[in-house]
Amino acid sequence: MISFEMSEEIREQKEYAEKVSREKVRPYARYYDEHEHEVPWDFVKFIWEEARYHIACLMPGSMDLEEPFMTQMHSVEALSWGDQGFYLALPWPALGGMAIRATGTEEQIERFLKRFHGKEVTWASMALTEAHCGSDSAAIRTRAVQDGDHWVLNGEKLFVSTARESMINSKGIMIVWATIDPSMGRKGMRLFVVEAGTPGLKITRQEKKLGMRASDTAVVVLEDCRIPLENMLSNTGDPKKAKSFKGAMATFDSARPTAAAGGVGIARATLDFLKEQLSENGVPIRYDKPRNQLSAIEKEIIDMEAQLEAAWLLVIKAAWLIDQKKPNTVESSMSKLKAGDIVTKITQKGVELMGNLGYSRKLLLEKWMRDGKVIDLFEGTGQINRLIVARRILGYTGRELK
Amino acid sequence: MYSFEPTDEQKMIVDEAKKLAEREFRSRMRDCDEKEEPALQWMKEGWKLSLLPASIPEEYGGFGEHSAITWALAAEELAFGDLSATLVLTAPNLVAFPVLLCGNEEQKQEILPAFCTDDYRPASAALQEPRFNFDPNRLETKAVKNGGDYVVSGTKCNVPLAEEAEHLLVYADLDGKTQGFLVSKNTPGLVVKEREKNMGMKAFPLYSVLLEECRVPASNRLGGENGCDFQLLLNSSKVGLSAMALGVARASCEYALEYAKERKAFGEAIAQRQSIAFTLAEMRTDLDAARMMVWKAAWLLDQGRDATRESCLASNFTSDMAVTVADRALQILGGYGFIREFPVELWLRNARGFAVMEGITII
Numbered sequence: 001m002i003s004f005e006m007s008e009e010i011r012e013q014k015e016y017a018e019k020v021s022r023e024k025v026r027p028y029a030r031y032y033d034e035h036e037h038e039v040p041w042d043f044v045k046f047i048w049e050e051a052r053y054h055i056a057c058l059m060p061g062s063m064d065l066e067e068p069f070m071t072q073m074h075s076v077e078a079l080s081w082g083d084q085g086f087y088l089a090l091p092w093p094a095l096g097g098m099a100i101r102a103t104g105t106e107e108q109i110e111r112f113l114k115r116f117h118g119k120e121v122t123w124a125s126m127a128l129t130e131a132h133c134g135s136d137s138a139a140i141r142t143r144a145v146q147d148g149d150h151w152v153l154n155g156e157k158l159f160v161s162t163a164r165e166s167m168i169n170s171k172g173i174m175i176v177w178a179t180i181d182p183s184m185g186r187k188g189m190r191l192f193v194v195e196a197g198t199p200g201l202k203i204t205r206q207e208k209k210l211g212m213r214a215s216d217t218a219v220v221v222l223e224d225c226r227i228p229l230e231n232m233l234s235n236t237g238d239p240k241k242a243k244s245f246k247g248a249m250a251t252f253d254s255a256r257p258t259a260a261a262g263g264v265g266i267a268r269a270t271l272d273f274l275k276e277q278l279s280e281n282g283v284p285i286r287y288d289k290p291r292n293q294l295s296a297i298e299k300e301i302i303d304m305e306a307q308l309e310a311a312w313l314l315v316i317k318a319a320w321l322i323d324q325k326k327p328n329t330v331e332s333s334m335s336k337l338k339a340g341d342i343v344t345k346i347t348q349k350g351v352e353l354m355g356n357l358g359y360s361r362k363l364l365l366e367k368w369m370r371d372g373k374v375i376d377l378f379e380g381t382g383q384i385n386r387l388i389v390a391r392r393i394l395g396y397t398g399r400e401l402k
Numbered sequence: 403m404y405s406f407e408p409t410d411e412q413k414m415i416v417d418e419a420k421k422l423a424e425r426e427f428r429s430r431m432r433d434c435d436e437k438e439e440p441a442l443q444w445m446k447e448g449w450k451l452s453l454l455p456a457s458i459p460e461e462y463g464g465f466g467e468h469s470a471i472t473w474a475l476a477a478e479e480l481a482f483g484d485l486s487a488t489l490v491l492t493a494p495n496l497v498a499f500p501v502l503l504c505g506n507e508e509q510k511q512e513i514l515p516a517f518c519t520d521d522y523r524p525a526s527a528a529l530q531e532p533r534f535n536f537d538p539n540r541l542e543t544k545a546v547k548n549g550g551d552y553v554v555s556g557t558k559c560n561v562p563l564a565e566e567a568e569h570l571l572v573y574a575d576l577d578g579k580t581q582g583f584l585v586s587k588n589t590p591g592l593v594v595k596e597r598e599k600n601m602g603m604k605a606f607p608l609y610s611v612l613l614e615e616c617r618v619p620a621s622n623r624l625g626g627e628n629g630c631d632f633q634l635l636l637n638s639s640k641v642g643l644s645a646m647a648l649g650v651a652r653a654s655c656e657y658a659l660e661y662a663k664e665r666k667a668f669g670e671a672i673a674q675r676q677s678i679a680f681t682l683a684e685m686r687t688d689l690d691a692a693r694m695m696v697w698k699a700a701w702l703l704d705q706g707r708d709a710t711r712e713s714c715l716a717s718n719f720t721s722d723m724a725v726t727v728a729d730r731a732l733q734i735l736g737g738y739g740f741i742r743e744f745p746v747e748l749w750l751r752n753a754r755g756f757a758v759m760e761g762i763t764i765i
Contacts, residue, residue, distance in 0.1 A: 002412075002471050003405045004701045070404055287714035288633060290537055291757060306695070306719035309712075313694035314687070320404050334687040383680075390679035393686050394663060401679055 010071050016054045017078035024051075025082030032085060032214035033367050037206050039169065040214055044091055048121045058092040059117060060101070069254060069322040073261045073315055080265025081272075084371045085214030087262060088161055092116065096124035096166075096175040098251040099191055103233040112173050112193055123165035123172040127157035127220050134159075135384040137177065137249075138186035142222060144178040144232070151192060151232060153178055153200070153225040159378070163203055163218035171196045175233070176222065177248070191233040191248050200225030211370030255379045256332040257318040260339035263375030264312045267343040270350040270368050271304055277354065297353065304349060307342040314338050330392045337385040340376030347372040406697070412472050418451055419476045423483025431484040434605035435748055440490045441605075445522040448491035451476075454498055455518040462510050463518035468502055470638065470700035473765035474645035478693070481649025485752045486605035488646055489763055493562050497525035497569040499638065499764045500582055504630035508621070509584070513569065526567035527582075528558035528611050529639075529761030538573070538580060538636055538760060543613065545574035545583060551617045552576070554583055555591075557610070562762050564594045564609035571624065572613065573632070573761070580632040582624030591616040602751030608762070635764065637713040638703060642765035644696045644713075644720040647756045648689065651720075651727040654749045655685050658731035661738075678734060685727045692720045700765075721756035728753040 006014070024046055032040050052058035056065055057072035065071050079087040093100070093116050100112050115122045133139040142155025153176060166172030174194045181188040194201055205219040233248075275285065278297065285301050286294065294302065314335035321328035347369040351358035358365045376382045391401050408416065426448065430441045453476055458464025480488040498517045501509050516523055531542055543556025554574050564570065570592075572585045585592060595610035624630040659682055662673035672678045695716040702709035728750040732739035739746045 001405055001407070001409050002697055002701060003403065004698050005403060007403050067403060287711045288539060288636070290760070291718060293535055293537060302714065302718055303722075306715040309695055309698075309715050310688070310691035310719055313698065314691050316404060317406060317690070317694055320406055331690070334690060337683075338687055338691060386680040386683040387676070389683035389687060390676075393659065393682060394673050394679060396674070396679075401674055401676070 006074075007067065009065060010067065010074050013054070013056060013071050014074040014078055016051075017075040018081070020046075020051055020055070021078050021082030025079065025086045029083035029086070029214070029364060029367065030361075032083070033211070034361075036208060036213040037216060039165065039216075040086060040089060043086055044089065044121055048091055052092070058090065060093060060097060060113075062117070067320075067323045069257075070316070070319045073257060073319045076258055076261040077265040077268070077312070077315075080262040081269045082265075083214060084262055084266050084374070085212045087265075088212060088215035089165070091121045091123045091165070091170070093124045094162075095126045095251065095255050096173060098254055099126065099175050099248050100193070100233060102251045103191060103248055105234070108193070108230070108233060115171065115173075120171065122170045123162045124175070125160050125162045125166040125172070126175045126177075127160045127163070128177045129159045130156060131158055135380055138189060140177055140179060140189070141182065142176065142178040143182070144180050144190060144192060146180075146229070147226070149229050150226045151229060153192060153194070153222040153227065155222050157220040157222070159207070160218050160220050161215055163220050164206065164216045167194075167196045167201060167203060167220075174201070174220070189248070192227060193231045193233065194222075194225060194227055195231075198225060198227060210373060211367065212374050252379060253318075253329050253332045254322055256336035256385070257315045257322070257328075259375060259379040260311065260315045260318075260335040263339035263343035263372065264308065264315060266368050266372045266375070267304075267308050267311070267339075267346040270347050270365060270372075271301070271308060273363075273365065274301060274350055274353060300349060300353065304342075304346045308346065311335065311338040311342045330389055333380070333385040333388040336379060337382045337389070340382045340385075343372040343375045406694075408471075408475055412475050415451075415453070415472060416475050416479050419453075419479035420482070422448060422451060423480050423487075427480065427483025427487040431487070431605075432742070432745065432748065434484075434486060436742075438604045438607075440486060440607065444487040444490050445524075448480075448487070449520075449522040453492075454494055458498065458502060458514050458518055462502075463515035465518075468499070470641060470703040470765055471697065474641060474696050474700040477642060477645035477765055478648040478652070478696075481646035482653050483649075484605075485646055485650055486603050488649070489562065489603060489606040491522075492642075492763055492765070493567070494523055494525045495642075495764050496527035496562065496762075497571050497584070500527070500571055500624055500630065500635050501584075503634060503638070504582070504625045506626035506628075509624070509626070513584070516569070523568055524563045524566040525569040525571075526562045526564050527571040527573065527761060527764075528561040528564070529573045530560045530759075531557060532559040532610070539632075541573060541575040541580055543572070543574040545576040545581060545618075547576075547620070548617075550620050552583060552620060552623060554585065554613050554616045554618055556613050558613065559610050560598055560600075560608045560759065560762055561594075561611045562606065562608055564611050565597075565607065570611075572616075572618075576629070579629070581629050582632070582635070583618045584622040584624065585613075585616060585618055586622075589616045589618065600755070602748070602753075602755050603759070604751075606762075633710055634703075636760065637699070637709045639761055639764045640713040640717040641696060641699045641703060641709070642763045643756050643759065644692070644716045645700070645765060646763070647720040647724040647753065648693050648696060650749050650753050650756075651685075651689050651692070651724040654728040654731035654746055654753075655682070655689055657746060658682065658685070658734040662734050672734070681730050681734065685730055688719075688723045689727060692716070692723045695719055717756070721753075724753035724756055725750070
């Protein structure tokens with residue numbers, strides 16, 4: 001039975017997240033954009049002490065939800081409407097938590113994720129990208145070498161979100177992607193959990209970014225970073241046979257719709273603002289008028305709204321598949337590439353349509369345009385997602401379609 | 403709760419529609435397009451699906467409930483076979499659904515049983531008017547109350563099957579609002595004029611119709627004295643067209659994909675080049691997104707909620723998508739795309755119609 005009925009559960013979660021977004025995020029969005037690298041502590045504390053007891057995805061497993069991933073999409077979209085950087089600065093298990101749940105043993109899930117239910121603010125981060133490779137994650141060079149009862153990690157990681165928060169500002173965790181044998185290619189890829197305070201892990205630089213400035217993005221260097229053997233994520237006892245890569249890649253199938261939902265939030269912020277401005281100035285949007293008789297601005301708005309709806313419904317479809325425990329690689333990539341496209345176009349159009357006001361830093365339109373661009377870059381660029389979709393629909397292997 | 407899984411019954415209908423579309427629609431598509439005439443099998447074989455009687459309640463001779471979602475699913479499959487064939491087969495909806503959704507009890511009793519027999523009964527609705535600024539909510543065809551009758555005058559275009567139709571629903575402006583009037587074919591002043599010559603949908607006969615002071619009994623106003631919710635009918639029309647646009651786009655998409663896998667250039671299939679592969683990925687992405695938009699608007703209709711915004715968005719997105727997808731498919735075929743021996747040019751011509759042909763179908 002096809003139904004677009006939002007459950008009461010999701011509606012409540014969504015409305016709460018919208019309230020947080022309106023009251024605790026949006027009013028501070030400009031400040032943290034202009035004060036890069038400052039931690040939005042008030043927001044973080046509010047989330048930890050209060051909001052996470054209401055927003056289910058912030059404490060996975062804390063509520064028994066019928067549609068957990070679908071619920072998360074609505075929360076992420078609503079928070080990103082307030083500010084994408086704030087959403088990314090959230091203290092929660094995030095992507096790292098997903099990877100742990102996807103590839104870790106019961107014991108590891110308990111050991112690494114328990115701290116997210118405690119009293120002290122805790123962040124998680126994920127270190128994958130390196131200077132020479134992003135989407136080509138099988139090419140990473142960070143090495144993990146076994147030395148007695150330890151793994152020794154060496155390498156450099158880029159674009160690690162909330163690295164400082166997880167390693168310095170809290171007793172958090174960082175999931176590090178490394179190879180146990182470069183000659184094995186992707187089969188040698190493993191995921192390792194580094195806990196805050198482990199010697200050998202250094203944050204060497206905090207990036208200065210185009211947007212999304214409330215969230216910290218750092219360069220991480222691992223120099224003979226020693227972690228216990230049991231910190232390698234794996235479902236089996238034998239490291240040589242662990243199927244980490246596949247499991248970890250599967251986490252991207254849920255990370256992508258999440259990123260896409262964030263993009264939809266930014267795009268909706270822009271459209272809501274534009275429509276409000278137009279309505280205040282006596283320009284209503286007529287949905288019942290033939291398209292060839294709309295004013296240019298109405299047509300722009302309706303087209304953007306249609307594009308936004310298209311992206312959001314792709315997110316919803318991918319999320320539904322995840323909750324149904326069905327494969328969703330194609331749908332995830334579709335949602336992500338579409339959201340990346342539309343948030344870029346809608347936010348750029350937003351600046352244009354409001355003229356010099358749009359360009360002014362007094363409004364948030366220019367900020368949304370800067371923030372939105374990242375949606376088409378992280379969790380796989382628009383191009384890599386096109387490649388994934390293309391391979392699947394054509395039935396091609398990586399060798400057949402490079 | 404959200405769910406995007408059709409019911410078993412809907413899956414069965416989709417299956418049947420798919421078989422029919424392949425067997426009777428696609429196989430005759432080109433021939434009928436060239437001759438600009440529908441195939442008799444479209445109506446004869448198509449009617450056996452009983453899609454319309456299955457949407458009409460028992461009390462009016464049918465055996466089911468109307469569902470825009472079910473129709474959206476079926477319409478996509480049918481239009482995947484051929485658009486003209488789908489429009490011909492579903493033309494009876496043009497009278498049956500407005501009566502079912504907006505008619506009063508007498509009108510339902512009188513008209514609906516005719517659509518529940520074993521034979522296809524052509525029917526039609528006249529909405530469009532031949533001018534660039536045509537607006538369904540501001541018609542120039544006027545209805546004026548005169549004693550116990552309405553007097554309807556105006557010029558209509560793109561009236562489906564006007565020549566053959568037994569029932570005709572004419573939309574006209576009544577005191578600033580669009581209303582429907584069931585006009586008998588032998589009403590003095592009603593003249594079916596020439597056959598329209600359009601870019602596409604060529605096997606779907608459309609006509610110009612002239613109404614010169616046609617007297618229609620007041621009881622033939624759709625919905626009786628209270629009239630009808632025209633926006634609801636317009637929304638249903640948009641959703642119907644959009645669902646068919648999905649079928650046309652999917653046909654183009656699948657054809658181009660298969661072609662790109664077979665066509666070799668520089669020693670490999672052209673689909674192995676990113677420029678082609680990415681184009682195909684974008685086509686599929688927008689097609690899938692459009693389907694969700696159509697389903698959402700159809701779902702709102704089924705819920706009895708206002709679907710004006712969603713059907714507007716779905717129709718905007720879907721008609722653009724269909725044109726873009728057909729155009730990209732044609733481009734992938736290269737020169738062959740321009741040749742009538744291949745089907746893609748036909749799909750491009752058909753796809754262009756979705757944005758401008760409101761009122762020629764309804765689900």
